[in-house]
Amino acid sequence: MRLRRIVSRLESDDFELFGLPRRFQLERGDLDARRRNLQAEVHPDRFAASDSSARRVAMQWAARVNEAYARLKNPLQRAAYLCELHGVPIDAEDNTAMPADFLMQQMQWRESLDDADGRSAVEAVLTTLEAHRAAAYRRLQALLDQSRDFAAAAHEVRALMFVERFAADVDDRLAAAGG
Amino acid sequence: MALLQIAEPGASPDPHTRRHAVGIDLGTTHSLVAAVRNGIVECLPDADGEVILPSAVRYLAGGGARIGASALRDAASDPHNTIVSVKRLMGRGLGDVAAADRLPYDFVDDGGSGMVRLRTVAGVKSPVEISAEILATLRQRAEDTFADDLFGAVVTVPAYFDDGQRQATKDAAELAGLHVLRLISEPTAAAIAYGLDNAAEGLYAVYDLGGGTFDISLLQMTRGVFEVMATGGDSALGGDDIDAALADWILGRVGLDASGPHDRRAALVAAREAKEALSTADEAAFECEIDGRTVSRAVSRSELESVARPFIDRTVAAVRQVLRDARVANDVVDGVVLVGGSTRMPLVRRAVREAFGREPLTNLDPDQVVALGAARQADALAGNQGGGDLLLLDVTALSLGIETMGGLVERIIPRNSPIPAMKAQDFTTFQDGQTAMAIHVIQGERDLVADCRSLARFDLRGIPPLVAGAARIRVTFSVDADGLLGVSAREETSGVEASVAVKPSYGLSDDEVAAMLGDSFRAADGDMAERSLREAQVDADRLRSATETALSDDGALLDDEQRRTIERQLEQLGTVRAGTDRVAIEAAVKALASATEGFAAERMNRGIRRALAGRRIEDL
Numbered sequence: 131m132r133l134r135r136i137v138s139r140l141e142s143d144d145f146e147l148f149g150l151p152r153r154f155q156l157e158r159g160d161l162d163a164r165r166r167n168l169q170a171e172v173h174p175d176r177f178a179a180s181d182s183s184a185r186r187v188a189m190q191w192a193a194r195v196n197e198a199y200a201r202l203k204n205p206l207q208r209a210a211y212l213c214e215l216h217g218v219p220i221d222a223e224d225n226t227a228m229p230a231d232f233l234m235q236q237m238q239w240r241e242s243l244d245d246a247d248g249r250s251a252v253e254a255v256l257t258t259l260e261a262h263r264a265a266a267y268r269r270l271q272a273l274l275d276q277s278r279d280f281a282a283a284a285h286e287v288r289a290l291m292f293v294e295r296f297a298a299d300v301d302d303r304l305a306a307a308g309g
Numbered sequence: 310m311a312l313l314q315i316a317e318p319g320a321s322p323d324p325h326t327r328r329h330a331v332g333i334d335l336g337t338t339h340s341l342v343a344a345v346r347n348g349i350v351e352c353l354p355d356a357d358g359e360v361i362l363p364s365a366v367r368y369l370a371g372g373g374a375r376i377g378a379s380a381l382r383d384a385a386s387d388p389h390n391t392i393v394s395v396k397r398l399m400g401r402g403l404g405d406v407a408a409a410d411r412l413p414y415d416f417v418d419d420g421g422s423g424m425v426r427l428r429t430v431a432g433v434k435s436p437v438e439i440s441a442e443i444l445a446t447l448r449q450r451a452e453d454t455f456a457d458d459l460f461g462a463v464v465t466v467p468a469y470f471d472d473g474q475r476q477a478t479k480d481a482a483e484l485a486g487l488h489v490l491r492l493i494s495e496p497t498a499a500a501i502a503y504g505l506d507n508a509a510e511g512l513y514a515v516y517d518l519g520g521g522t523f524d525i526s527l528l529q530m531t532r533g534v535f536e537v538m539a540t541g542g543d544s545a546l547g548g549d550d551i552d553a554a555l556a557d558w559i560l561g562r563v564g565l566d567a568s569g570p571h572d573r574r575a576a577l578v579a580a581r582e583a584k585e586a587l588s589t590a591d592e593a594a595f596e597c598e599i600d601g602r603t604v605s606r607a608v609s610r611s612e613l614e615s616v617a618r619p620f621i622d623r624t625v626a627a628v629r630q631v632l633r634d635a636r637v638a639n640d641v642v643d644g645v646v647l648v649g650g651s652t653r654m655p656l657v658r659r660a661v662r663e664a665f666g667r668e669p670l671t672n673l674d675p676d677q678v679v680a681l682g683a684a685r686q687a688d689a690l691a692g693n694q695g696g697g698d699l700l701l702l703d704v705t706a707l708s709l710g711i712e713t714m715g716g717l718v719e720r721i722i723p724r725n726s727p728i729p730a731m732k733a734q735d736f737t738t739f740q741d742g743q744t745a746m747a748i749h750v751i752q753g754e755r756d757l758v759a760d761c762r763s764l765a766r767f768d769l770r771g772i773p774p775l776v777a778g779a780a781r782i783r784v785t786f787s788v789d790a791d792g793l794l795g796v797s798a799r800e801e802t803s804g805v806e807a808s809v810a811v812k813p814s815y816g817l818s819d820d821e822v823a824a825m826l827g828d829s830f831r832a833a834d835g836d837m838a839e840r841s842l843r844e845a846q847v848d849a850d851r852l853r854s855a856t857e858t859a860l861s862d863d864g865a866l867l868d869d870e871q872r873r874t875i876e877r878q879l880e881q882l883g884t885v886r887a888g889t890d891r892v893a894i895e896a897a898v899k900a901l902a903s904a905t906e907g908f909a910a911e912r913m914n915r916g917i918r919r920a921l922a923g924r925r926i927e928d929l
Binding site: 147164166167168169170171172173174175178179180181182183184187188189190191192193194196197199200301305 | 328461490491531534536629633686689690691692700701702726728729731732787790851852854855856859901902903905906909910912913916917919920
């Protein structure tokens with residue numbers, strides 16, 4: 131009986147593990163502090179003088195805490211995870227169809243990045259993108275935390291995956307431009 | 310929470326006895342051992358009062374070896390048998406030792422497979438055995454200092470060391486008779502020493518340029534918690550490279566070529582001396598004997614800097630990459646700590662100042678800081694009082710992946726993932742009745758397998774014969790707190806554990822390590838059987854004291870029967886421990902360890918609940 135409870139704890143979801151409500155909005159400083167508190171209990175370094183079974187259990191727990199932390203820390207992954215917990219998987223590979231106006235906008239952005247000449251032009255693209263991205267995350271938060279419309283939220287997550295990929299490309303361009 | 314040691318009269322170690330745990334910096338050019346004594350952390354000196362042990366080993370014709378300064382003095386006269394900078398060969402194949410033909414060693418060519426080996430008068434030696442000589446010297450020094458056996462050691466490795474290099478380091482330590490508590494990254498160790506001594510808080514960068522390796526790490530320091538945000542570097546870039554480039558440049562100027570091993574070593578030593586002098590002087594002399602002729606030339610600091618510039622530029626590129634990975638701008642860094650002898654060069658200090666836009670911190674000894682930090686960590690890991698609040702959260706510097714179709718890499722654990730990390734991946738069979746599968750594990754950032762490091766090949770066997778695509782084999786990859794890879798596999802539909810046979814690409818197999826363990830090191834320690842018994846007893850004591858602590862802290866978690874079972878095994882272990890039957894002691898250790906497995910998991914649960922409860926109280 132004890133054993134079953136242990137397994138269910140190791141397999142509890144990320145929010146339960148961190149003692150957080152299942153909500154999109156979270157405070158980063160609080161999340162970081164919770165992670166430190168958890169690792170202070172389970173990290174293998176706490177069991178260096180213990181026997182091998184305790185060290186093995188510690189390793190599993192510490193890896194689990196790190197995995198959950200990585201997912202909760204990243205807003206897009208956190209949103210996707212919430213959708214999945216509420217029965218709406220993202221399945222990005224099977225859901226590639228996006229609205230025409232969204233695709234149009236993506237193409238325009240790509241073109242403006244291709245045409246961008248020099249650092250300040252790339253930065254201008256980034257400014258536009260960031261405003262768009264911030265608005266999308268605000269919509270996502272309302273869908274997840276207020277209206278709790280997880281199907282609509284999953285659409286927003288898929289669109290944001292395109293946006294984040296584009297943001298990474300812009301970032302690469304900026305790095306290549308130096309500074 | 311510090312571990313509280315509970316002792317039964319006459320059974321366990323005295324609770325007031327500190328466990329002797331040391332930190333060891335196994336460096337390319339020199340090595341040190343440090344420990345916390347009477348609350349003060351210090352590097353331990355040898356009989357002559359020297360704390361630095363040159364990482365040089367000279368094998369002698371009649372057997373035996375000289376280690377340290379006396380070996381280094383013979384580097385030029387006996388280059389084949391005097392190994393310096395062996396760290397650069399750890400976990401490497403002959404093919405990937407940069408400029409192997411420029412090194413004055415007699416490499417054994419075994420067709421390019423496996424770790425490099427060197428031919429010496431004392432026989433063929435692997436870098437693991439050579440490093441073990443250095444580590445055994447430091448272990449002896451520490452045991453002489455304490456007049457006691459060591460509880461264990463924290464050994465430092467470059468953050469950028471891959472799995473093969475880390476495993477080789479751990480093998481060497483075990484070969485030297487050390488119980489490895491943890492491998493930790495050198496820049497992280499430096500940050501611990503700096504952070505604890507200066508009560509530093511905030512985001513710090515550690516720039517570590519040693520003799521053969523370069524690391525750059527960004528850490529967040531918060532009240533005893535050291536959290537690595539990102540790390541990067543180059544495990545084959547250091548002061549040695551600058552020495553070699555300077556020697557080649559000067560010899561080119563005077564129209565000479567130092568091709569023989571004696572000349573080569575003499576030129577490298579002269580270049581190094583000139584380089585070191587130029588850290589404070591504007592001009593220095595390069596002097597050595599080449600081909601029986603005395604070569605003497607003045608070198609200016611600006612000449613050295615133009616030779617060294619390309620190497621330093623590579624470090625600056627790595628600094629930029631790490632800042633990008635951590636998604637921080639250079640101006641939010643609160644401090645930059647310099648580590649490694651090569652950071653004494655004014656050129657390096659200028660480059661670091663430019664890269665971070667701030668003056669680097671130089672109020673610490675760049676040679677000692679890594680060993681000192683490792684000693685603080687060792688003290689905490691040993692459970693000594695006062696060390697318990699230190700928490701180290703590190704990351705893996707290199708991405709871990711597997712080979713897929715077309716020689717492409719599929720990334721499984723990306724670089725800068727916090728460790729320990731675990732990731733499961735599902736595979737299936739592509740032929741009816743297929744019962745085995747090969748998996749190739751690689752480490753590196755490039756997309757092609759050919760551009761990354763091969764770590765190991767795994768054969769999964771014992772897959773139940775099913776139609777193609779029906780088997781579901783879940784392979785779990787892990788990187789533990791030492792940064793070492795682990796793999797386990799299980800067929801999910803049948804629950805069959807597939808066996809995993811590991812063939813490390815550049816390491817030593819377990820058999821090889823076992824064979825070496827029977828060699829000279831232990832023989833020199835006296836009776837082999839005596840030594841094994843002693844080790845079994847130390848293991849038994851460690852487990853007994855850990856279990857007693859657990860029972861006294863969290864015994865309430867157990868019901869009466871569970872408690873009785875554990876206590877019975879504990880008693881049994883106490884009885885055989887008093888005797889001299891090694892096999893019986895080992896069996897009792899195993900029995901107690903398995904009896905406490907569920908208890909360990911339950912304690913962990915309690916810890917988690919406590920961590921969350923503590924948080925909620927803070928929130929109020």
